[in-house]
Amino acid sequence: MFSKEAEQKMQGHSPRELAWRRFKSNKVAIPALVIALFVIVAVLLAPVIYSILGIDPDARDMTVMDDRGEIIGDFGGISWKHPFGVVPGIGYDLLARMLFGARVSFLIALASTVVTVLLGLLFGIVGGFFRGKVDGVIGRFTDFLLAFPQFFMILALSAPMVERIQKSGIAHDNEARILYLIIIFSIFGWPYLSRIIRSQVISIRERDFVLSARALGASNWRILFKEILPNVWTPIIIYVSLVLPGYLTAEAVFSYLGIGVQPPMPTLGVIIADSTHYMMNNATYFFIPSLTLILLVLTFNLLGDALRDALDPKSEA
Amino acid sequence: MLIGKKTVRAAIAVAAASTLAGGLLTGCSAPASAGTITYLTHQDAWTHADPQRNYTGRDIAWFGSYMNRTLTAYDRAKGAAGSAVVPDMATDTGRASNGNKTWEFTLRDGVTFEDGKAVTCEDIKYGVSRTFATDVITDGPTYAIGMLDIPSAADGSSAYKGPYSTDASNDVASFDKAITCSADHKTITFNLKRPVGDFNYTTTYLSFGPVEKAKDTGDQYDMHPQSTGPYKIKSYVAKSQMVLVRNTAWKADSDPLRAKRAFPDKIVVKFGLTEEVRDQMILNDTNKDAVSLDALLPTNLTAVFDDKGNPVAKYASRAINVYDPYVRYAAFNVAKLNCLPIRQAIYYAKDFTSLITLSGGQALNGDPADGVIKPLMGLDYKKVTGYEDWSVNGNFDKAKALMAQAKTECPALYARATDPKQGITYDIADTDTNKKASAIWIASEAKAGIVMKFNFIEAGKYYAVVLDPTKQGDMSAAGWAPDWANASTVIPELFTKEGGFPLSQNWDDPAYAEFKKGVDAALVEPDRKKQGQDWAALNQYAMDQMWVAPGVFSKTQEIWGSGIGGAFFWDPQGSLSFGDLYTK
Numbered sequence: 001m002f003s004k005e006a007e008q009k010m011q012g013h014s015p016r017e018l019a020w021r022r023f024k025s026n027k028v029a030i031p032a033l034v035i036a037l038f039v040i041v042a043v044l045l046a047p048v049i050y051s052i053l054g055i056d057p058d059a060r061d062m063t064v065m066d067d068r069g070e071i072i073g074d075f076g077g078i079s080w081k082h083p084f085g086v087v088p089g090i091g092y093d094l095l096a097r098m099l100f101g102a103r104v105s106f107l108i109a110l111a112s113t114v115v116t117v118l119l120g121l122l123f124g125i126v127g128g129f130f131r132g133k134v135d136g137v138i139g140r141f142t143d144f145l146l147a148f149p150q151f152f153m154i155l156a157l158s159a160p161m162v163e164r165i166q167k168s169g170i171a172h173d174n175e176a177r178i179l180y181l182i183i184i185f186s187i188f189g190w191p192y193l194s195r196i197i198r199s200q201v202i203s204i205r206e207r208d209f210v211l212s213a214r215a216l217g218a219s220n221w222r223i224l225f226k227e228i229l230p231n232v233w234t235p236i237i238i239y240v241s242l243v244l245p246g247y248l249t250a251e252a253v254f255s256y257l258g259i260g261v262q263p264p265m266p267t268l269g270v271i272i273a274d275s276t277h278y279m280m281n282n283a284t285y286f287f288i289p290s291l292t293l294i295l296l297v298l299t300f301n302l303l304g305d306a307l308r309d310a311l312d313p314k315s316e317a
Numbered sequence: 318m319l320i321g322k323k324t325v326r327a328a329i330a331v332a333a334a335s336t337l338a339g340g341l342l343t344g345c346s347a348p349a350s351a352g353t354i355t356y357l358t359h360q361d362a363w364t365h366a367d368p369q370r371n372y373t374g375r376d377i378a379w380f381g382s383y384m385n386r387t388l389t390a391y392d393r394a395k396g397a398a399g400s401a402v403v404p405d406m407a408t409d410t411g412r413a414s415n416g417n418k419t420w421e422f423t424l425r426d427g428v429t430f431e432d433g434k435a436v437t438c439e440d441i442k443y444g445v446s447r448t449f450a451t452d453v454i455t456d457g458p459t460y461a462i463g464m465l466d467i468p469s470a471a472d473g474s475s476a477y478k479g480p481y482s483t484d485a486s487n488d489v490a491s492f493d494k495a496i497t498c499s500a501d502h503k504t505i506t507f508n509l510k511r512p513v514g515d516f517n518y519t520t521t522y523l524s525f526g527p528v529e530k531a532k533d534t535g536d537q538y539d540m541h542p543q544s545t546g547p548y549k550i551k552s553y554v555a556k557s558q559m560v561l562v563r564n565t566a567w568k569a570d571s572d573p574l575r576a577k578r579a580f581p582d583k584i585v586v587k588f589g590l591t592e593e594v595r596d597q598m599i600l601n602d603t604n605k606d607a608v609s610l611d612a613l614l615p616t617n618l619t620a621v622f623d624d625k626g627n628p629v630a631k632y633a634s635r636a637i638n639v640y641d642p643y644v645r646y647a648a649f650n651v652a653k654l655n656c657l658p659i660r661q662a663i664y665y666a667k668d669f670t671s672l673i674t675l676s677g678g679q680a681l682n683g684d685p686a687d688g689v690i691k692p693l694m695g696l697d698y699k700k701v702t703g704y705e706d707w708s709v710n711g712n713f714d715k716a717k718a719l720m721a722q723a724k725t726e727c728p729a730l731y732a733r734a735t736d737p738k739q740g741i742t743y744d745i746a747d748t749d750t751n752k753k754a755s756a757i758w759i760a761s762e763a764k765a766g767i768v769m770k771f772n773f774i775e776a777g778k779y780y781a782v783v784l785d786p787t788k789q790g791d792m793s794a795a796g797w798a799p800d801w802a803n804a805s806t807v808i809p810e811l812f813t814k815e816g817g818f819p820l821s822q823n824w825d826d827p828a829y830a831e832f833k834k835g836v837d838a839a840l841v842e843p844d845r846k847k848q849g850q851d852w853a854a855l856n857q858y859a860m861d862q863m864w865v866a867p868g869v870f871s872k873t874q875e876i877w878g879s880g881i882g883g884a885f886f887w888d889p890q891g892s893l894s895f896g897d898l899y900t901k
Binding site: 058060062065066067068069070089090091262263264273274277278280281 | 614615616617618619620624670671674675676677678679680681749752753755756757760773
């Protein structure tokens, strides 16, 4: 039976509405959301865009280059036919390469994010809920992972791990490298989320509704997944929106250093690495993919900030 | 020699080129004996400074100009004249007897090491003996082992194992018979196992130069070789720099080749520069007296050369674009790819235009090759026939027709070549440009129904891997230049079982026996003109069998600072003639 007071509240605003209001009032939130959605749609529908614009990531246009592979015309050969210009030397359409490359980059970032969240959630909830020995073991293990010099581990493990994946027959060449990046990003990514979730769970498990569920004889399983899990979605959403651009950048960095995806398969990192060679005589080719990566990462970071402000107004901005 | 090991070869332009040997200083102010020349390189150190281990054309030219004297040397002149052999430490270019199997050289007076000790026949003999210690003195040319009259051990290697071996079976006696010294220590005699009409070209190699036994430190000699030339090492630190100063023990009147040419007082080599930094220093003329030892980054070439390959006005006086002695090609592993129509189909389906554009275009990179002998070789070159329908853009109809022929002639290999899961494996060095090139190959070969797979091999280990028959794929990218102006340093090296670079593994091919007979005859042919025709015919034969898919007759570029005078391209070494450079 609800009290009158409670009924009145029901007529007010749900937490979701409140969050949306706060989100809308943030000046950068809506543009960031629009750009992010636009990019995601563009990446998902890349094949459609290819056919609309008449571009193809594998087609080479030899007519736009001179004999030395230099692009004819200013600004990297930007034209109606090639909206972002052409890759010098080989004649690929840059927009098509970037769309294809972004698909690979997003595949790596999204898959890593999903695995990171699943692992972080699992270990965070289990550790926070069971406390004691279980928590101790998980806690020390996360400490262990966080203490690793990740960057150098990734560099050092790259060759042997990729070779092992190839030998196992699961994946080959670039597929193996993509798999390696996803595995390694996830392994080193989940401890951060796990700690956030754990602290949330520790406070939630002491609340009255958990106590009453326990008093009613609910199993641990039910309490974990029906009572606690729905209450930790806020930090998860925020974490996802922050970790995704982080993985996008990380993919670019490792591909740039030559240990991620290898050319000719494009990713944003591979394209940027290649473009640096042409910085002196074809700056357009360098700036377009670099600025795109900056825009992408900035967008997702601003979106993440806005989400956090909207969903968790008590936290410090 | 291998590509990447930029080596000597001699590029002789035949009829043309009546270049004046003395014309190198035309239009420049008179060179003064002063100043410091600074060399810039991305390398952390010289590949080898030890004369017996130096097998890179550029480095041989550099050390030969400044520090290491040899019995004979290439003349310091532009064009074809530069490929003429002249006496250096010897009084003449050698005296052959016994049907070119015995060669005799007499040393000049006044030739000394940097410590003042006179160079004797025994020092040269000791230097040559080091070549035989292949476990210590690695990477050098092995002509001494192949030519000197010393019996072979059971495993086919030389019975003489060099001066460091303490093994009782070491056949020192044979070596002492193969090289003999006169009583006055002035005359050295080489006894060869087969006639070598141009042995005095072989002796231009620093590996036929002297080493003072008391100063020899084995593999450590690489860091402090003794000088016999006008300059000596003051300091040499890897990843930092090398400084050469004048060698006071050197007597100009003993050295007519270098006497009027030792211009700078000091020579500095800066190691370990980032490639982009090295290029920008030279392009912006930061140090006017600097010379780049390396090639420009491909992406910087377009700033220096126009689309015809000529230097733009700003660099007109300090950059050149010339043919180097190399031929680049893809060697077919005939042991694996024993089906002629498939080998030919791969060649016909190649997209030469796209590949050459990727590396900077024909004007800067070179022209399509028709075989493994370059037209610069003059006597030994004749245009290869039978492939007139090959096109720079690919002849896919012909390629498809050949594949149809292969389907009936060699069905098993045809099935493999067209199976998306198997295909043809192509070994190539792991570089960004090659990765892009692989996409071009895959796309164009697919038009003939051929599946190409790429095996990218770490650049520094590339040749070590592909020269191992158990690791080589179906085809391997390669490059080769003659060691001197005779295709005897090309055809036998590439296509016989005994050769130094037998990537084609063609000795089980039914066509090999006849070919080998021709090679053996050509090697001992006394008439040089007839020998040239023989090599041209053997080149044609190898192309008929498609033992390699010809690639590019390649070009190279050199650039130096505005304060440097006297620069010209020294054909036989494929580099600048470093010893003629001076500061303006």
